[in-house]
Amino acid sequence: MSDTMHETMNDRTPVIELKHVDKHFGSLHVLKDINLSVQKGEVVVIIGPSGSGKSTLCRTINRLETIDSGEILIEGTKMPQEGKELARLRAQIGMVFQSFNLFAHKTIIDNVILGPMDVLKKSKKEAKEEAMQLLSRVGVDSQANKVPAQLSGGQQQRVAIARALAMHPKAILFDEPTSALDPEMIGEVLDVMTKLAREGMTMLVVTHEMNFARRVASRVIFMDGGSIVEENTPEEFFNHPKSQRAQDFLNSIQAH
Amino acid sequence: MGIKELLSQYGDQYIQALFTTWKLTAFSFAIAFVIGVAVTVMRISPVQPLRVFAEIYIQIFRNIPGASLLMLLVYALPYLDVLLSYFVCVLIAASLIPSAFCSEYLMAGINTIGTGQIEAARSLGLSFMQIIRRVVIPQALRSSVLPLTNLLVSTMLTTALASQVPMNPRDLTGLVAHINTHAVGGVTAFLISALLYCATAVVIGQVGNMIDRKVRILR
Ligand SMILES: Nc1ncnc2c1ncn2[C@@H]1O[C@H](COP(=O)(O)OP(=O)(O)O)[C@@H](O)[C@H]1O
Ligand SMILES: [Mg+2]
Numbered sequence: 001m002s003d004t005m006h007e008t009m010n011d012r013t014p015v016i017e018l019k020h021v022d023k024h025f026g027s028l029h030v031l032k033d034i035n036l037s038v039q040k041g042e043v044v045v046i047i048g049p050s051g052s053g054k055s056t057l058c059r060t061i062n063r064l065e066t067i068d069s070g071e072i073l074i075e076g077t078k079m080p081q082e083g084k085e086l087a088r089l090r091a092q093i094g095m096v097f098q099s100f101n102l103f104a105h106k107t108i109i110d111n112v113i114l115g116p117m118d119v120l121k122k123s124k125k126e127a128k129e130e131a132m133q134l135l136s137r138v139g140v141d142s143q144a145n146k147v148p149a150q151l152s153g154g155q156q157q158r159v160a161i162a163r164a165l166a167m168h169p170k171a172i173l174f175d176e177p178t179s180a181l182d183p184e185m186i187g188e189v190l191d192v193m194t195k196l197a198r199e200g201m202t203m204l205v206v207t208h209e210m211n212f213a214r215r216v217a218s219r220v221i222f223m224d225g226g227s228i229v230e231e232n233t234p235e236e237f238f239n240h241p242k243s244q245r246a247q248d249f250l251n252s253i254q255a256h
Numbered sequence: 257m258g259i260k261e262l263l264s265q266y267g268d269q270y271i272q273a274l275f276t277t278w279k280l281t282a283f284s285f286a287i288a289f290v291i292g293v294a295v296t297v298m299r300i301s302p303v304q305p306l307r308v309f310a311e312i313y314i315q316i317f318r319n320i321p322g323a324s325l326l327m328l329l330v331y332a333l334p335y336l337d338v339l340l341s342y343f344v345c346v347l348i349a350a351s352l353i354p355s356a357f358c359s360e361y362l363m364a365g366i367n368t369i370g371t372g373q374i375e376a377a378r379s380l381g382l383s384f385m386q387i388i389r390r391v392v393i394p395q396a397l398r399s400s401v402l403p404l405t406n407l408l409v410s411t412m413l414t415t416a417l418a419s420q421v422p423m424n425p426r427d428l429t430g431l432v433a434h435i436n437t438h439a440v441g442g443v444t445a446f447l448i449s450a451l452l453y454c455a456t457a458v459v460i461g462q463v464g465n466m467i468d469r470k471v472r473i474l475r
Contacts, residue, residue, distance in 0.1 A: 062379050084383070091381025101372035105395045105473045114390060115380035149474035160376075167380060 013076045015040050015171045015202045016061060016093070021070035023060060030056050032226040034070070038171060043203045045213040045234070048223035049249055054206040057223070058175045061204070062093045075170060091119050094164030094172035098179050100156040102148035102163070108135065109144040112163045120167065127166070134162040138192050154185030158192055171202035178209060210253065214238060222246045259444050266435060266445075273431040274452050280343075280350060280415040280427060281456075285408050287351035292358025296396070297388055299363065310359075317356035325349045326417050342421040354411040361403040365396035398471040405464025409457045428452055 014037035023031040030053045038044050046054050059065040061072060063079055063086060072079045074093060080086045102111050112131035116122045122130075135141040138158040140151070148156055157177055164172050174193065178186040190212050197203055197216045207213065213220055213234055220237040222230040224245045230237065241247045263270070298310035317325075329345040340348070369392060377387045397404075416429035426434055428449040435445040 064375050064378060087381045087383055090379055093379070095376070095379035097372060097376065099372050101370075101376035103373055103376070103391055103395075104369075104475055105391075105398055114377075115382070118386050118390060119381040147474050163376075163380070 012039070014038055014073070015042075015075055016204065017073040017076075018057075018061070019071050019073070021057075021060065021072065022068045023056065023065065024068055025056075030226050031060065031067070034228060036221065036228065038202060038204055040170075040202055041200045042218040043197045043201075043205065043216050044219050044221060045217040046204065046206045046221045046223060047208065047210075047213065047249070048229075049252075052223045053226040054223055055175050058095070058173045058204065058206055061173055062090045062095055064095075087119070091115065091167050092170045094167060094169035096157070096160050096164055096172060096174045096177050098176040100148070100153070100160045100180070102156055102159055104148055107145050107147055108140065108151070108159050111148070111159060112166050115163065115167050131162070131166055134165050135159070137165075138162045139188070152185060153181045154188045157181065157185075157189045161189075161192055161196070165196075171204065172196070174203065174205040174207070176206050176208070178207065208253070210238070222249065224249070259448070262435070262444055262448065265439075266431070269426070269431055270428075270448060270452070272425050273428045273449070274456075276418075276423075276425050277412065277415055277427045277453075278456070280346060280418060281408070281412040283347055284350040284354065284415060285411045287347070288354035288358050288407075288411060289404075291351065291355035292362060293393065295355065295359045296362040296366070297393075299359065300366065300388075300392070302384065314356045314359055317352045318360065320353065322349055322353055322414055322417050323420060325353065326420055330421060342418075342423045346415065346418045346421065346423065346427075349417055350411060350414045353414060354407055357407055357410075358404065361400045361407065362393075362396045364403070365398075365400040366392055368399050369395050395473060398473050401464060401468040401471060405460060405468070408460050408464070412453065412456060412460075 016036070016038040018034050018036045021031055021034040022029075034057060036044075036057075046057065048054055056065055060067050063072075074089050077089065079089055102108075103114065106114065109128060109131050112134060113122075113124065113127035116127040116130065117124060132141055132144065135144055138161055140155050140158050140162070143151055143155060143159075148159070151159065161172075161177075177193070178189050181189065186209070190209060193203070193205070194212070194216050205212075205217075217234045220232060220234050221228055222237065222241075222243070222245075230241065230243050230246050232242075237246070238250070241250055295310045295313055298306040299314075301307060326345060326349040329340065329348055330342070333340060333345075373391060374387060377391050382390065415427060418427040419429035419433050423430060432446050432449050436442070
């Protein structure tokens with residue numbers, strides 16, 4: 001990262017910061033006064049029952065959803081409404097989706113180089129070299145010339161992570177990255193994510209994988225009904241949940 | 257007149273007419289394709305006036321009969337001091353109507369893409385036009401090869417509109433009309449043209465299938 005960018009921000013400027021964010025879908029109040037900040041190198045895990053607004057929260061951060069009020073800052077810069085500046089800031093926040101969302105008509109390597117070439121304006125040669133390194137980092141380099149449909153779900157999701165990494169993002173958002181996977185493939189994706197976290201990547205992860213949260217999270221955020229109900233270290237949250245709603249939620253999960 | 261007689265007397269003209277039909281078809285389809293892509297981009301653009309314009313365009317040219325459109329071009333445009341050759345009038349009519357259908361097929365192809373891929377492209381920081389160029393159009397094209405092949409055939413049949421105006425050289429249908437006003441070609445004169453249309457359509461269909469097998473997107 002360039003030094004000039006750091007001059008304008010001090011060390012405690014969060015990579016991602018949400019201030020009093022509110023959002024409605026029609027009459028549904030889906031995000032209620034959300035305040036959240038993610039520091040550099042932190043892994044923040046968001047958990048909560050289905051429909052509590054976790055995906056919407058993730059999606060507002062790179063403005064796949066607009067917000068009604070409040071503000072969202074990326075390293076202190078306010079997310080703009082539209083246009084070039086928005087695209088530029090978006091490119092700095094990676095996103096990994098539940099359903100992988102690889103480009104179906106492109107080979108694996110071409111999926112990874114699209115952003116670096118079109119957005120970062122890298123040469124094809126440079127983009128390809130780096131893409132191959134990233135693909136081997138996530139363990140799918142041998143699949144580089146196949147198309148997504150020829151890969152397993154776990155492989156596709158690892159490609160999606162490589163595609164996000166290729167943009168050198170300041171943070172990556174993961175929205176239930178393992179929920180669409182067969183159980184035997186969940187581990188391989190969580191392993192890659194764990195490795196990323198250990199290497200210092202700033203991550204915001206929506207997941208139901210409680211073991212991952214326990215082992216990797218710097219902080220756990222519990223959402224319910226569009227609000228952040230509880231925010232704590234993983235040990236505190238899992239061992240001594242403060243709110244009744246968090247206790248009920250943890251019980252309901254452990255019942256499985 | 258028997259088939260031998262017809263061919264010895266009009267054989268050259270049939271060949272010329274076949275080339276005229278091919279030429280009209282190729283030009284019309286190329287224009288229809290370019291307009292079809294452009295209108296489709298307007299239909300999915302975030303700019304509302306463009307979307308409205310594109311929808312109106314589609315509604316008009318999907319529903320207007322070819323002969324009416326041609327008559328309009330031939331008889332109405334001169335009142336606006338626009339004088340076009342018959343060939344150009346036919347070309348326009350045979351382009352605008354297929355362009356509307358071209359857009360409809362591309363829209364169907366776009367609808368198979370799924371919002372997830374678009375969101376992935378947006379979150380990489382790609383602009384609207386980059387997403388259109390890199391993700392939407394390539395996938396829409398590759399999944400509409402067969403409908404577009406059919407459209408090419410139906411564009412060819414639309415060029416038979418040329419028989420409605422005194423065009424020189426004549427197209428396949430125009431030639432039949434010509435023969436039947438000067439001699440008694442009857443059904444045979446028509447059959448020869450029909451056979452040439454069919455043969456062309458079969459070749460187009462085969463090539464289309466081949467391309468489709470090559471570019472079809474695995475899902
Ligand atoms: N595009 C949308 N339009 C209307 N309602 C939506 C939309 N997306 C999500 N919702 C609703 O918002 C609520 C929160 O959804 P979501 O953020 O997906 O929750 P979670 O990811 O926690 O399951 C749900 O009730 C959902 O039905
Ligand atoms: Mg969700």
